[in-house]
Amino acid sequence: MSTITISDSVDAILRELSYQDTRQALKDSLTTEILARISAYKSEVMHFYEKYGMPFEEIAEEYRSKDEDFSLYDDIMAWEFAIEGMSYWQNKLKELHSDL
Numbered sequence: 001m002s003t004i005t006i007s008d009s010v011d012a013i014l015r016e017l018s019y020q021d022t023r024q025a026l027k028d029s030l031t032t033e034i035l036a037r038i039s040a041y042k043s044e045v046m047h048f049y050e051k052y053g054m055p056f057e058e059i060a061e062e063y064r065s066k067d068e069d070f071s072l073y074d075d076i077m078a079w080e081f082a083i084e085g086m087s088y089w090q091n092k093l094k095e096l097h098s099d100l
Helices: 008-016 022-052 056-064 070-099
Strands: none
Touching: 022 056, 022 070, 056 070
């Protein structure tokens, strides 16, 4: 694994924040960023769930059984993207905590 070289000012800030290990500081920072992304995707997933009052799978199945509805299609695509994004970042969070 490569070594991270940091400036004296960054090193001083890390010490002020009580970090003895730059890897832990990086892990904490990445954790915070990943949790923010998960939260944003989760909010979008909940928005669509509340809008349609049913889980994604049910509304997607209902869409397939009806005539073309472009507005619903757009929502389904956005909802699916949010679900996949949330799952992706949840897996990255698990990976981060098992790797460092």
